[in-house]
């Protein structure tokens with residue numbers, strides 16, 4: 001039996017996480033709790049530790065100290081693959097689609113392949129159950145592509161897309177398998193205003209339909225304020241404020257450190 005930790009209703013609970021790179025303290029005793037169904041913004045100046053915190057939550061970097069609790073379980077030592085298989089999905093500050101694959105195949109590749117019995121023989125013979133499962137995977141991928149407004153580009157090589165379309169493709173890859181937690185690192189950087197608006201609408205819809213938690217790192221402050229339920233502010237690795245968009249924008253500390 002897993003030890004279940006009582007961290008109230010949080011789905012993701014970051015508990016006193018510190019991350020050091022040699023002498024640099026990138027994240028300093030940061031704590032935050034995000035319940036399911038909430039869109040949480042994470043804002044702060046360049047170098048505040050936002051991406052490093054994402055790396056720790058998603059298992060790409062071990063914290064120097066502190067814990068990450070996911071749905072009541074301490075997952076600090078679990079691999080990034082385990083976290084992804086258990087519903088954590090992430091997009092990156094730097095985009096990284098498979099440029100030579102089509103849009104649809106990029107999304108398909110993000111779906112975990114669950115083969116089932118029969119092994120390679122069943123694959124080679126393409127038994128009806130295999131073909132059906134493959135059709136279901138395709139349909140799921142196509143639905144995510146459609147939701148992100150990319151159907152007319154589904155056969156296009158991802159490497160030929162504009163920045164805005166690649167951002168939408170990354171979102172399609174992240175939402176194709178009903179995430180429990182969606183972590184988005186500067187998803188609207190490089191997007192035109194209409195594209196950013198569309199992006200926000202999709203995130204909001206997905207949250208309402210699936211009840212997933214969303215963590216959003218973003219420098220576009222009006223976008224963050226419009227989309228997020230609550231906002232956590234990081235500065236020099238420390239959480240300096242947390243609250244509703246209205247509370248955070250009227251916070252003197254936040255204005256001095258970030259909003260100007």
Ligand SMILES: Nc1ncnc2c1ncn2[C@@H]1O[C@H](COP(=O)(O)OP(=O)(O)OP(=O)(O)O)[C@@H](O)[C@H]1O
Nearest residue numbers: 021024025026044045046047048049050051052053
């Ligand atoms: N791999 C690394 N090795 C050494 N220092 C690092 C490494 N990654 C990040 N840092 C340092 O940690 C601090 C936090 O960086 P991080 O990338 O997490 O900030 P950020 O809030 O995401 O910034 P930005 O808004 O520019 O993306 C910075 O001082 C950065 O230089």
Ligand SMILES: [Mg+2]
Nearest residue numbers: 050051052093
């Ligand atoms: Mg960053």
